Amino acid sequence: LQKALSPNAQVIIDVIPDLESIIGPQADCPELSSSATHNRFMFTFKLFLQAFATEDQPLVLFIDDLQWSDIPTLNLIEYCITDNDMKNFFIIGSYRNNEVGEGHPLRLSIDEVKKSVDVTELFLKPLREQHVNQLVAESVHLSPSECKQLSNIIYTKSTGNPFFVNLLLKELHSRGLFIFSDDTGSWQWDIDEIIKL
Numbered sequence: 001l002q003k004a005l006s007p008n009a010q011v012i013i014d015v016i017p018d019l020e021s022i023i024g025p026q027a028d029c030p031e032l033s034s035s036a037t038h039n040r041f042m043f044t045f046k047l048f049l050q051a052f053a054t055e056d057q058p059l060v061l062f063i064d065d066l067q068w069s070d071i072p073t074l075n076l077i078e079y080c081i082t083d084n085d086m087k088n089f090f091i092i093g094s095y096r097n098n099e100v101g102e103g104h105p106l107r108l109s110i111d112e113v114k115k116s117v118d119v120t121e122l123f124l125k126p127l128r129e130q131h132v133n134q135l136v137a138e139s140v141h142l143s144p145s146e147c148k149q150l151s152n153i154i155y156t157k158s159t160g161n162p163f164f165v166n167l168l169l170k171e172l173h174s175r176g177l178f179i180f181s182d183d184t185g186s187w188q189w190d191i192d193e194i195i196k197l
Helices: 009-013 017-023 034-052 071-082 105-114 129-140 148-158 162-174 191-196
Strands: 059-063 089-093 178-181 186-189
Touching (some): 009 017, 034 059, 071 089, 162 178
16 A cells, blocks of 8 residues: 555545554645546555455455445546456446436446446336245244234335335334343234324
């Protein structure tokens, strides 16, 4: 990292402060115009990623909730993806497609990246009822048949969205409708109260 980032390592430390504990304190970078500062950051961040992305150990970067990314972040991602010097680098991004319309900055960024790089978009469908049953069963360490009634209610209320399944289980637990009993050593739930939610 010292070799890859020198003499601009402080630029990366400014955004990833923990890096200083790895490479030590670095000299301040000279003041530049705003466009030159921007270009220096983009170039140095690319070098930072390249230090990890080798032929023997490619770098896979997963970024969640891209629908909330600001434009400078999207520009940085776009720059790193489309730069011809970036080798052994693969990025996976996830976003809620129902929150990203035609004019959304993420949609525009994806369309721009597609002009120079192969992009595969996968649109995930909601879980089926049997998958929610399996997820709930594994969560409570019971057989699918033992928690079928609970998982049916959770499926109906979440419409099979795994994010909402997880949130609903947490909400049920926080309300005391879904608790672990030390007496029985198993999860217990109040199906009548859960139905009322």
